[in-house]
Amino acid sequence: MTHEHSSQLDDYGRVRDVLAYLTENWRDQPSLEVLAARAKMSPEMLQRLFTRWAGLSPKAFLQAITLDNARSMLKERASILDTALDVGLSGPGRLHDLFVTHEGMPPGAYKEKGAGLTIYYGFHPSPFGMALVMVTPFGLCGLGFADPGEERKALADMTGRWPNAQYTEDSALTAPYAARIFAPEKWRDGQPLRVTMIGTDFEIRVWETLLKIPTGKATTYGDIASAVGSPKAARAVGAAVGRNPISFVVPCHRVLGKSGDLTGYHWGLTRKRAILGWEAGQLAGARA
Numbered sequence: 001m002t003h004e005h006s007s008q009l010d011d012y013g014r015v016r017d018v019l020a021y022l023t024e025n026w027r028d029q030p031s032l033e034v035l036a037a038r039a040k041m042s043p044e045m046l047q048r049l050f051t052r053w054a055g056l057s058p059k060a061f062l063q064a065i066t067l068d069n070a071r072s073m074l075k076e077r078a079s080i081l082d083t084a085l086d087v088g089l090s091g092p093g094r095l096h097d098l099f100v101t102h103e104g105m106p107p108g109a110y111k112e113k114g115a116g117l118t119i120y121y122g123f124h125p126s127p128f129g130m131a132l133v134m135v136t137p138f139g140l141c142g143l144g145f146a147d148p149g150e151e152r153k154a155l156a157d158m159t160g161r162w163p164n165a166q167y168t169e170d171s172a173l174t175a176p177y178a179a180r181i182f183a184p185e186k187w188r189d190g191q192p193l194r195v196t197m198i199g200t201d202f203e204i205r206v207w208e209t210l211l212k213i214p215t216g217k218a219t220t221y222g223d224i225a226s227a228v229g230s231p232k233a234a235r236a237v238g239a240a241v242g243r244n245p246i247s248f249v250v251p252c253h254r255v256l257g258k259s260g261d262l263t264g265y266h267w268g269l270t271r272k273r274a275i276l277g278w279e280a281g282q283l284a285g286a287r288a
Contacts, residue, residue: 011053012129012274013148014039018046018058019270019277026066032058053127055281064280065273070260073218080217081209081227097215098181098249101192103138104204114162114198121158122171123151124178127278128248128271131182132158133174139194140177142245145267161245162198181249184282195246202228206240213254216283220258242266248275 021038022030035058036043050058063069109117119141121134126145132154134142142161146154159167180186180193197204205228212227213219221234221241230236244252247267253275257263265272 011049012127014041014049015053015274016129016147016270019273022062022065022273026062029062054278055285056277060284061277061281064277067260069280070218070256070262073216073254074220074256074258074260077217077219077223080214080219081212081223098184098187099189099192100195100211100249102195102197102208102211104201105136105138105141105196105198110162110198110200112164114165117162117165117198118168119159119162119165120168120170120173121155122169122174122178124171124175126178126182128267128274130154131178133178133181134158134245135174135177136196138196140181140246140249141196141198143181143247143249144245145247145271158245161243193249195249197250198245199240199243202230202236203240203243206237207244207246207250210241210244210250210252210255213251215251215279218254218256221255222258224255 018035018039021035032043032046036046039046041049047057050056050061054061056064105117109115117136119134119136121132121142123146124131124133128145130146130148130151132142132144132146132151133140134144142158144154144158159165177193197207199207206224209224209227221238222231224241225231225234225237228237241252241255242264244250244266247253253265253272255263262269262272262276
């Protein structure tokens, strides 16, 4: 592991601990000094840490993950999916987003729980902890996250989705995907990331809809249900969102409750807050 990658993990570890505290106390808007004391570092060090990791100061990051900001992200929720359809995934509003081209695997691949499919996997540092990247010859099929010491647990979680597939560890094969996914400077319209979705027809329709939510925006389970033609199926949509196997790339973290509540996230609410705040930093940097 290079020094840069080690530093990336160290940064997230420290940020995660601060976010864990903020998860319980964000309504109190704790000061930089309070957060620094919790992190056992000086306010200046914490300021540098957040700015290096997210491109935001702790104060700006805190503002990005408050309920008021979540509600702001939902302001255009009624039209955001329609707008995405109108301008396409490569429209001008998505210049600072990860471009994806996707296809669903034949239904048999899911029904047979991955039988006959070879999936390659590798663990790589990311801004949100260790990332488990999984690929098929058709493209990225899985992305999960692990805190230190929980890599095997994450692997068991992901392989359990397609238990009959053959799994081969090949970090050299998965590394280019990791490098592309977490490096906004490499997000280019003309070089889309290839993704393959392995799920039921309904799940794939939900996951395809998630791809239409731009960075800095959010929608609700009910809106997604309407978009997939099942307006009364918000609960089924919620289950499909929770089973999204390609976290971050297929942005299930941008689905919120109607009131702006973050609701659940398969890899933990602390990580969901981290991703939303990090994305806010990317947008801020793009506008600067």
